[in-house]
Amino acid sequence: MDSVSETGLRPGELSAWFPIAPLTGKPELRLFCLHHGGGGASAYRDWQKLLDPRVEVVPVQLPGREGRFNEPCELSIRRLTERLTEPILHRAGDVPFAFFGHSMGALLSYELTYELGARGVPPQHLALSGFAPPHLTRPAGVRLLPDQEFMAHIVGLEGTPADLVELPELLDLLLPVLRADFTACETYEYVEREALRVPVTVFGGSEDPGVEVPMLRRWADLVATAPYLRVFPGGHFYLQEQREELVRALADRLGFGLVDQK
Template sequence: MTAAPAQSQAWVRRYRPAPDAAVRLVCFPHAGGSATFYYPVAQALAPVLDVLAVQYPGRQDRHTEPPVDDIHVLADVVTEELVAGWNDRPLLLFGHSMGAMVAYEVACRLQRRGTVPVGLFASGRRAPSTYRDENVHLADDEGLVAEMRRMQGTDAQVFEDEEILRMILPAVRSDYRAVETYRHQPAPPLNCPVVALNGRDDPQVTPQEAQAWESHTASGFRLLTYPGGHFYLSAQAPEVLREIREFALTAAPAGTGGGTAPRG
């Protein structure tokens, strides 16, 4: 496992500053993903929300930095970044796939420090307390590429460029290792609402595994299911963004650190 890297402002991207927004939305990428995945989110939700996107090391402009293969280490560093520089207004967390796990662990850490997020949106990932025995990170490069194709979350042009593909594989493998070796450490339920989102045909998450997120909150739960697979977000972005916007507008008054139960 990797040691905690030095803190850096490179961990957070703010593509469309919204200084008058009452709530900050912090977005966590999927395995192999990057902060730019959430550029359209920032464009769509500003100025209602001040959107931050987390940039993991080992990709894009951080490609020279070693990737981090431990969810808990990632959560430790991101929590410090948020508390140090972005904690002047309530935080709403959104993570997809691996990002949902990082977001959950960050929420737990923020709660322990007395800064409860107004909510957690956990997309395309089974609950932390569920478990599958997975070992994609141990596959050879061809096996890893096959898994990337199966998930349908990587631009098809990437697979046609051998140089780019080989450049991103170390970060992808590291992310898969982080997800597949993650073990939930029992923690008190979150004192904020949790909204689980899932694609109806996602092979990575059953309805029961998505519903299990309910056990991780003491403050309200909703499960939203959309047409599509693991990357249902691509086609369902307008509906998901509407849910986030409406939640943020009703979840908590400006300047508070806790949330109310979500609608429904």
Template sequence: MAENTVDATLWCRSPLPAPDAPVRLVCFPHAGGAASYYHPVALALTPDVEVLAIQYPGRQDRHTEPCVDDIGTLADHVHDALRDRLDRPVVFFGHSMGALVAFEVARRMERDGGGPVHLFASGRRAPSRYRHETVHQRDDDGLVAELRSMSGTDSRVLEDEEVLRLVLPALRSDYRAVETYRHEPGASVRCPVTVLVGDDDPKTTLDEGRAWGEHTTGAFDMQVFPGGHFYLTDRATDVIEVLRARLKSAANQPDREPA
């Protein structure tokens, strides 16, 4: 196994360590999001599941570090950071931008002979479904308008100029990463993929969600919830139950760490 070239403790956060859990859920945040977004997931699933949340640079306790504005580069770093955390079956969950990062990390792990036993892609159209978007080129007011339209950011953050100054650079970088991402033709994973999407999501139509089926040679299914891009805020209990069912099955599977 290759030696780590990144500090895994910076990238991988375990809100509630569960060393005896039979399965690990790795969660990838949305654009502008942070590892702390998944603390409620850890509260709901621990101790049966160990939740590991990815912390991208440029936010919260990593706010002094340069942001990474390329999905492939992010995936390379996360792939490296996860090398020593494959001691049990691993499931990936990514929301919005996080779904793309999770997909690319899964591809890298599978090239090594391992990989997650299941991938959840939430609130994001399939890698092959492209839209021309230029949110990252807007001024700060334009970025804030985008945040408001997605209804995924606490209104207190949007009204606090000092906090916004801290958040906007990471948000702009993340949007640049998403909007300039181009999948490798024919890119797919071997693991089963479950898509979760809101039925009124302006960023992902149901057809764009179903297209994830083209990116796995494993099983595919899609769960549709009432709501928009951040449907999972209002449907947290339902989403947790979907995760719980798949994680229970994953716990009984052998891990896919390379020999």
């Protein structure tokens, strides 16, 4: 495998994108997990212990949060795709890989799948969670709301504790990240192109106020083979309460079992 310098990646860049140390040994599949807007790689910190050890969970850390809080956030999905492509290829190495992305992470996973497919190295599987397909018209302008209304919208998604808005020091750190991520999603422009030819699984919550089940079904418009759809009880952040069942369903779709927790 080429050294970091030979790939054009800066020293430390791989560990910034992928903060979890690689597993020892060689897995049969690497599962890149992309987090939701305002989130970070820690959203997937417990997934490895649930999955078959032949699958290596590789949480992706976007700039501007957690261990990368001192970096500016990106304001463009396309720019994130450009920046992530080489690190993904390098981290995957010669091991097959798949994507799981929730919310903003789903949109980024979708774009990465096209980019990597164009390079002749598509993922083996694309799992999309909690995000309507990008060819659908969606409400815009959340990023422009005044702080109080903006945070009310975020809290309404039930992924952020309501009492967070009472902690100014935390709110000051979180608001710029959330606004940047909403900007990246709301300014994304869909480009019509050939249907994806990789296996696709779509997950969602039955009570998600912004991504209703009929919207999830419309991912079928963008893929060559009808995607598998699984809806769980819950809202936009259903995966927090349904984590084990979600990972079980994902493991089945990837062809690996769930680790016995007894």
